Amino acid sequence: MSLLEPRPQPSQRMRWLAPPLAIVLTLLCGAILFALLGKSPAHALRVFFIDPLRSSYGWTELLLKAGPLILIAQGLAVGFRARIFNIGAEGQLIVGALCGGGVAILSQGSEAAWVLPAMVLAGGLGGALWGAIPAWLKTRFNAEETLTTLMLSYVAGFLLAYMVNGPWRDPDGMNFPQSVMFGDAALFPILLEGTRLNASIFIVLFAVLGFWLFNARSLLAYQLEVGGLAPAAARYAGFSAQRTVWLSLLLSGLTAGLAGVGEVAGPIGQLNLNLSPGYGYAAIIVAYLGRLHAGGMVLAGLLMALLYLGGESAQVALQTPAAITGLFQGLLLFFLLAADAFVDYRLRRRSRPAAAPTVEVTAHA
């Protein structure tokens, strides 16, 4: 006998309650963890979640980190809705950064206005191309996209390592595995003097709006969703499963590639081995936490960005390891999945009240 029984209908209330519930439980776990580390939980949580946002600079950093997460999550959500699990956005981000960064390196010294747009274009296309490989392998050879996208992420990592150790290494960089610093023409303009917030945030805004319209208004988005929920029905209605795979992986590759350009033409300003702190993986959590909803993912992306900032802040103020961010990310996803079980199921009641007597009582009353 199981603890759970299916609900007659999925609970919409639970669907939207699950993310805040997961956040509260993660905070609770965090407090316990800090206590175990011998830190005052209240103080530690303040350092983690409040202190980074005390200054206006902190808020711009939040937007800077949330940008790529939100952007990638928007693309991933298209596939997730259609049950296409691209978990290799990290690799698509890296290839996007490589292609965009390549344009900057090859046009080094140029002040031309076309450099940045060309980088954005190359990065988006590069990411989409890296997503197209698993799409082709899936549609042509039936290869599971979960494993192929992830394997290609490792390949992308080695490709980046090769380029910054070989052809594109900065000749004056004392043999560090990194490229030259990009010139101004290859960087997004800074929006607020004294901060790192740059114009790439407009790409994110544009993408959020675009995906919101796409999901709310287009027939194609509906077809994708039906394809995920009821493949047989979708086939019967003539929706192409192949197109779903292609569209999902191309779009998520595109957004991840754009996010990669945003990093190298933004706060990083060059190609190096640490150009992404795992944004491609964290964006998966953002997509789920934001319920695959364009607006929801904005909130979730901001929260996940705060986890990155809080990790850095706690590292400085409390000497906790930087890896604590990854730990919180994992916990958050666990709690979310546990809470999500209660969307479709509910706790089994001990003694089930028989239906008939209830009706009788109401009839008499």
Added chain:
Amino acid sequence: MLEHLLAILAATLPAATPLLLAGLGELVVERTGVINLGVEGMMLIGAIAGFACAVETGLGAAAGLPAGALAGMAAALLFAVLALSLAASQAAVGLALTIFGIGLSAFIGQHYVSDSLPGLAPLSLPGFSAIPWLGPVLFHQDAMVYLSLCLFALVWWGLARTRLGLLLKAVGEAPEAAHAIGYRVVALRYGAVLFGGAMAGLAGAYLSTVYTPLWVQNMTAGRGWIAVALVVFASWRPARLLLGAYLFGGVTILQFHAQGLGLALPVQLLAALPYLATVVVLVLISRDRRALRLNLPASLGKPFLPG
């Protein structure tokens, strides 16, 4: 040339051991109809638990390996509660376990970055190791290489010849039917998932206490994912898994011997080979949809809650 080939052969066995261990565990799990994508996370948790235990007790791998297996099992329990009792999406929970494992192992591991361990001395099998050429290569390995082969034999025999194996396979093919005739589907799946966790944890601890006896963040480097892919490559059969693990062990160490073999490729591109090879074998195996469906445990990935 022959020397190089023998050296590659000798290095292949230990390189394949973690893949074989983790793959065997995942194979049993998948035969019961459950897919746990958290192998990478469980390996990392096993690796750091094993390393920490080996250092703290001063007993080395003798303490580290069992500790790793236990830690992997604990991580698998987390998966089982969410995916089996709460019927959450197995793919999502497995992914969460990997993300969690990466975070947790890096978090604990920061205390152990500069430590190192003695490793395990190779064990010569008397008699066999005297065979010319192949003897010292195949029969002069650490104890875990032999143990992994024993575990392989155990899993093969268990699945093919025992009542328990038959039950596990029945649960994977037709959970409703198994439930209807009175078998406890969820309990059997719990058992399989915990076994898979122990094997993944053991594989991780082998990496951190024997293979390269030091702690490096993310040291499993995707081996957990390769193990999952190997199970597909093996068509869910232990003997083919053994073959696949040794094949991939060989590919993994190729990068260290490329120069000797006259391959003038950049080291980063050679390092990408196992991952590219994984994609290639996935394509080769998945291409034949009918054969794949024939071998695939029928209930793979579908949650089952007894009514």
